[in-house]
Amino acid sequence: MSVSEVLSPLTEIAETVVANPSLEEQPRTRKRPKPGERREQILQALAAMLEKPGSDRITTAALAANLSVSEAALYRHFASKAQMFEGLIDFIEQSVFALVQQVAGREGEAVEMTPEDGARRAARIVALLLQFAERNPGMVRVMVGDALQLEHDRLQARMNQFFDRIESTLRQCLRPAAGALGSATPTVEAQVAASVLMSFVLGRMQRFVRTGFRRQPTENMDASLAMLI
Template structure:
């Protein structure tokens, strides 16, 4: 079997870490478990990431970038403001299987408040996510589709807060809440909150 090149190995380690951290949390996952799950030794793991904390912070950055890129890709080429708003709400990563898995990493990270680097990584992600959403909402306000009695920045924070709550609580409510019907209800409520 051919050895992986460094960038491929790094991506593989991040993918394995995403699964383990989402399932077990930061403190519940050891570097030995991460290395074993990736099929490497701990020294190989440390060759790519100087510590578990650095791996976790890097994962938060990667996960955050993936979420925003996926959302932007869904919106590319959509010019109609009403369709763009529906797509923006439908693209909420907390309402999709892959997005929920990704966001479990973020949710786990939120409990690591004593880890200052982790907190900074989460803040950077939230700022980037907020900037993206506020920009989208501002454009939709200009098009007359989204209410303008609140700033786009305030509405973006509202969407983030709702998405985090939805992503954390909905899996605890069971499969009916996570069904397409439950997801559709959530999107309709958000649309009512945002539209003129």
């Protein structure tokens, strides 16, 4: 199976744009949102606003206007804008790590891998990261830190930990290949290889954001991975 065939079945917040009918179109008696529904709508709206290339720092006032609610209504569900971004990061972590676990196994599990199998799993992990990015452009701005500038430092720290965890998984996948080549330091070589793959992933994501989402992260993915793995 080629890495381009590895699809990530995600519930993509960033693909759902919250509809905001005008006041004239709304019924006089509005249906009360179900528990958690308004919170999800806020996150959907934030992700959709992040999809606009070149958009400035998003304020709570702009977010509230997008949803046709007051700023006070936002703060009934989130204590701060930082918490809203944490909600998006929660989604990124849960979605991506669930898929990574399907490919590489759960952390702490003893998984026997041949060199070929390990390389194949590493390629699939890279593929699912790039596919997630392509399908969720608003989320990518969070992942690479573009949307987190001037926000709380803990948000960027969480994304750093996210990529560190992915890199650790790639290292585990690539270690059998380094050992099979007779390396005296297979762990070190696997770490170097994992670092190169993560640099490739982050470079593709940053280019996606920098070009206003025109250059797709998965561009020539199979050929690129063939050169890297």
